[in-house]
Amino acid sequence: MQKVSFTKLKNKVLCEDIIAVLKSLPDNSMDMIYGDPDYNVGINYSGMKYKMAWDEYIDWYTELTKECMRVMKKDGNGFMINYPKQNSYLRVKYLDDNAYAVHDYSWIYNSNVGHSPKRFTTAHRSILHFTKSKDNNFYKDQVVAPYKNPEDRRIKQRIADGHKGRMPYSWFYFDLVKNVSKDKTFHSCQIPLPLFELLLKSSTKEKNNVFILFGGSGSEIMSALRLNRDILSCELNKKYHRMILDRIDSNDEQLDKYRLVNTKEEELIIKQPALAGI
């Protein structure tokens, strides 16, 4: 197959099938791959309902991740967000046997829905982090959480040695994004931007190649562009695809009409530790 280099696709958002696009890309070309796929729970995306049989879904999810692994650089990082069950199958059926390392993180939040009398209320998702070698790039300094005891003698020494804080934990608290827009401007299932930015900053520097698998309403794309990463993304839904192109073409003022959260550089670093201090 004739492969298309990332350079040609730099900062493009395609309205094409994600797996077809992945297959058209050469090996080892992406610094980071970020996927927040449909979870196969029958959600209504602007009129279209998607739900496959479980096995079929897992096959699709595995095939997707397999292509991500191929396309990812040896020192790159991949992230897949899903419900814990779905991610369990992905790691057992594919990732553990094929990635160099697999780590499971937990995004936790508060929820007002899904309360059942027979179990605790679902309020977290899994994030699988996978790498292709022991040399994956990881930039702690871009995501540090403050030390809890900066006055401790040993911590003072670490600070003197240039350390800016500790590595964040494998769990992250971020509020759910509420779909408050009256005109349904937004994708109904958005990941909190600070969560995306945490992952993005942990794994990339400016000018790095980031594949945001599912464009959605484009918030992650806008965020990555604002942070000067080079992106590629897919969004099959024409309405959302159009919206993303609009957002990219817009100036900052217009972005407001999409209620884009203008995340400040420091927000992530400020927010997370407050929590860690529990």
Added chain:
Amino acid sequence: MQKVSFTKLKNKVLCEDIIAVLKSLPDNSMDMIYGDPDYNVGINYSGMKYKMAWDEYIDWYTELTKECMRVMKKDGNGFMINYPKQNSYLRVKYLDDNAYAVHDYSWIYNSNVGHSPKRFTTAHRSILHFTKSKDNNFYKDQVVAPYKNPEDRRIKQRIADGHKGRMPYSWFYFDLVKNVSKDKTFHSCQIPLPLFELLLKSSTKEKNNVFILFGGSGSEIMSALRLNRDILSCELNKKYHRMILDRIDSNDEQLDKYRLVNTKEEELIIKQPALAGI
């Protein structure tokens, strides 16, 4: 096989192989089964190192859980604590196909160990909750978290209707138990007692039958006895087994020598919400 009824084993702690004991028990006899097994990461339990090949470990873990399912009442609840990877295999290879329902919870904590420059710091574990029917007993009132807006008129109405709060979320923050005892009296990997008590209270009432698979240092056993549950437990390590029997025979004063956290009835309910208020 001649089965031994729970009545005969009431409040016994056996120094025998857990799977052999499970096999000796009749079907459908336990209200709750709680397992915090060895995670197969080469932990040193008083001089003996436990580590098997991965497949062998998963086979053992599956066999263990299979017997738990058999022994558990139709309206009972089972909980298995482990690292996310181990629990992924358990659910994919056994539980999803054999339990009525499987839920994944996340115990999160702060950690000063295991920091790696190539990933976020591991600071959570998975808890698989499995049931045998839609009628599993679950006692929300015994584990509620306070409402966030108790002044809301509608919430006030719910409180007037007898609701004491909301169902806790699928994630729980509890500090790690620090192994502070100089003489290594304690099992090195203890689950925080309030976490155990949350699970215990969610699933049982007084006089219910609780199988605490691995006795460890006996903290969970003491807690369950204090809360008037009937227990059965195994601990293969003779030193720990002896210690558990000592603790059970001890009066309250002597318990102090084991640095037992004397968890007050309300602690759980007070502690968790502070968190939920993030």
Added chain:
DNA sequence: GGCCTTGTTGAATCTCCAA
């Protein structure tokens, strides 16, 4: 501005009925 109240929402769950 805070404080109280009301409106809205849901990657949810429950119920029912058909196959």
Added chain:
DNA sequence: ATTGGAGATTCAACAAGGC
């Protein structure tokens, strides 16, 4: 007896509006 899908119901969290 189980499964699966459509439609009804739930209920706490958050936003926004009013005072």
